[in-house]
Amino acid sequence: xxxxxxxxxxxxxxxxxxxxxxxxxxxxxxxxxxxxxxxxxxxxxxxxxxxxxxxxxxxxxxxxxxxxxxxxxxxxxxxxxxxxxxxxxxxxxxxxxxxxxxxxxxxxxxxxxxxxxxxxxxxxxxxxxxxxxxxxxxxxxxxxxxxxxxxxxxxxxxxxxxxxxxxxxxxxxxxxxxxxxxxxxxxxxxxxxxxxxxxxxxxxxxxxx
Amino acid sequence: xxxxxxxxxxxxxxxxxxxxxxxxxxxxxxxxxxxxxxxxxxxxxxxxxxxxxxxxxxxxxxxxxxxxxxxxxxxxxxxxxxxxxxxxxxxxxxxxxxxxxxxxxxxxxxxxxxxxxxxxxxxxxxxxxxxxxxxxxxxxxxxxxxxxxxxxxxxxxxxxxxxxxxxxxxxxxxxxxxxxxxxxxxxxxxxxxxxxxxxxxxxxxxxxxxxxxxxxxxxxxxxxxxxxxxx
Numbered sequence: 001x002x003x004x005x006x007x008x009x010x011x012x013x014x015x016x017x018x019x020x021x022x023x024x025x026x027x028x029x030x031x032x033x034x035x036x037x038x039x040x041x042x043x044x045x046x047x048x049x050x051x052x053x054x055x056x057x058x059x060x061x062x063x064x065x066x067x068x069x070x071x072x073x074x075x076x077x078x079x080x081x082x083x084x085x086x087x088x089x090x091x092x093x094x095x096x097x098x099x100x101x102x103x104x105x106x107x108x109x110x111x112x113x114x115x116x117x118x119x120x121x122x123x124x125x126x127x128x129x130x131x132x133x134x135x136x137x138x139x140x141x142x143x144x145x146x147x148x149x150x151x152x153x154x155x156x157x158x159x160x161x162x163x164x165x166x167x168x169x170x171x172x173x174x175x176x177x178x179x180x181x182x183x184x185x186x187x188x189x190x191x192x193x194x195x196x197x198x199x200x201x202x203x204x205x206x207x208x209x
Numbered sequence: 210x211x212x213x214x215x216x217x218x219x220x221x222x223x224x225x226x227x228x229x230x231x232x233x234x235x236x237x238x239x240x241x242x243x244x245x246x247x248x249x250x251x252x253x254x255x256x257x258x259x260x261x262x263x264x265x266x267x268x269x270x271x272x273x274x275x276x277x278x279x280x281x282x283x284x285x286x287x288x289x290x291x292x293x294x295x296x297x298x299x300x301x302x303x304x305x306x307x308x309x310x311x312x313x314x315x316x317x318x319x320x321x322x323x324x325x326x327x328x329x330x331x332x333x334x335x336x337x338x339x340x341x342x343x344x345x346x347x348x349x350x351x352x353x354x355x356x357x358x359x360x361x362x363x364x365x366x367x368x369x370x371x372x373x374x375x376x377x378x379x380x381x382x383x384x385x386x387x388x389x390x391x392x393x394x395x396x397x398x399x400x401x402x403x404x405x406x407x408x409x410x411x412x413x414x415x416x417x418x419x420x421x422x423x424x425x426x427x428x429x430x431x432x433x434x435x436x437x438x439x440x
Contacts, residue, residue, distance in 0.1 A: 090372050090400065092401050093400065124388055128393055132393075132397055191394065
């Protein structure tokens with residue numbers, strides 16, 4: 001028929017008997033790939049952002065595509081804390097305790113304007129950004145953010161997870177406590193004084209105690 | 210326990226209630242309980258006004274407990290439902306602050322709002338109506354938390370919305386700055402100093418019931434008085 005079989009096999013051809021079950025890659029890539037695609041979220045929903053978060057988890061937007069459909073209501077089994085909504089000062093010790101209870105490696109998504117900056121609630125009761133309490137990896141803007149925005153934030157977090165030196169750099173998992181004897185230590189009240197003119201529109205200061 | 214049918218105490222033959230139309234802004238028929246209050250308490254009862262069909266009557270704050278007791282127990286009143294207890298502070302030297310009580314009579318289908326002027330120059334103290342309505346407990350705690358009004362005779366007058374060691378004052382007072390009195394870092398460090406697991410006090414019923422089943426360290430915390438919310 002005019003077609004002749006190749007006489008010399010290609011070097012990349014698949015040879016089942018000798019290659020079955022083998023893949024070569026970097027261990028870090030494999031670990032990061034597994035982590036990034038099975039981030040179990042700890043939902044910390046306090047306001048309207050939590051409604052959008054529920055919509056994201058529901059069938060239309062379907063967090064299961066990211067391996068995140070299993071909401072971990074126990075922080076001990078969670079990988080990523082999603083803070084959806086404003087956090088009042090009365091909840092500040094609670095969210096910090098929840099973060100401390102999560103095992104390493106752990107990440108935090110601050111969902112919405114209120115969780116990220118206090119938003120419109122620049123008042124006596126609301127924490128002006130949860131990054132004054134716990135470290136935050138991804139900020140999702142919006143009031144509230146649409147599910148697409150949250151999913152974009154989640155994909156940004158996946159990119160971050162995939163680029164981590166998860167095996168080589170173990171120090172990144174050390175949680176650093178504040179050391180007042182350090183020469184680098186500046187008291188929070190001093191940071192407030194220094195940063196006063198540089199806050200947002202009126203008065204906001206960004207120091208963490 | 211008696212089941213209250215709304216309107217059950219109205220005389221036989223009273224027409225069924227209809228959605229009111231053309232309710233005047235001011236004026237209209239006052240709640241008949243106002244006349245009853247005047248007959249019973251005389252000069253303790255001040256003026257009254259009817260706005261959008263709802264009657265407000267000004268009373269003497271010091272007598273509120275017996276007024277409430279009478280409103281609840283008099284067979285011709287039967288105000289069996291305390292809707293709300295709150296306070297209002299005005300920027301008005303003549304009327305700096307008011308206490309507000311909302312009560313509803315299910316058997317007579319009546320709603321009554323009682324107000325009492327408070328003098329902010331003196332100590333803010335009002336008799337608690339918790340002995341009359343148990344539901345006043347948390348409502349009065351909220352007024353205490355937000356306005357600093359002390360309720361004499363309240364069984365457990367603590368803050369309810371803000372944490373118990375909150376030291377900045379009473380947030381809904383007009384002299385309270387919107388962002389609070391302390392700097393943000395001070396507010397945050399004080400809030401973080403609270404122990405989230407020591408939030409319950411012995412007074413809170415569910416915890417008191419389960420006291421002997423709690424872990425030993427939590428029992429010790431409750432007994433030692435750390436339940437005030439600070440480590």
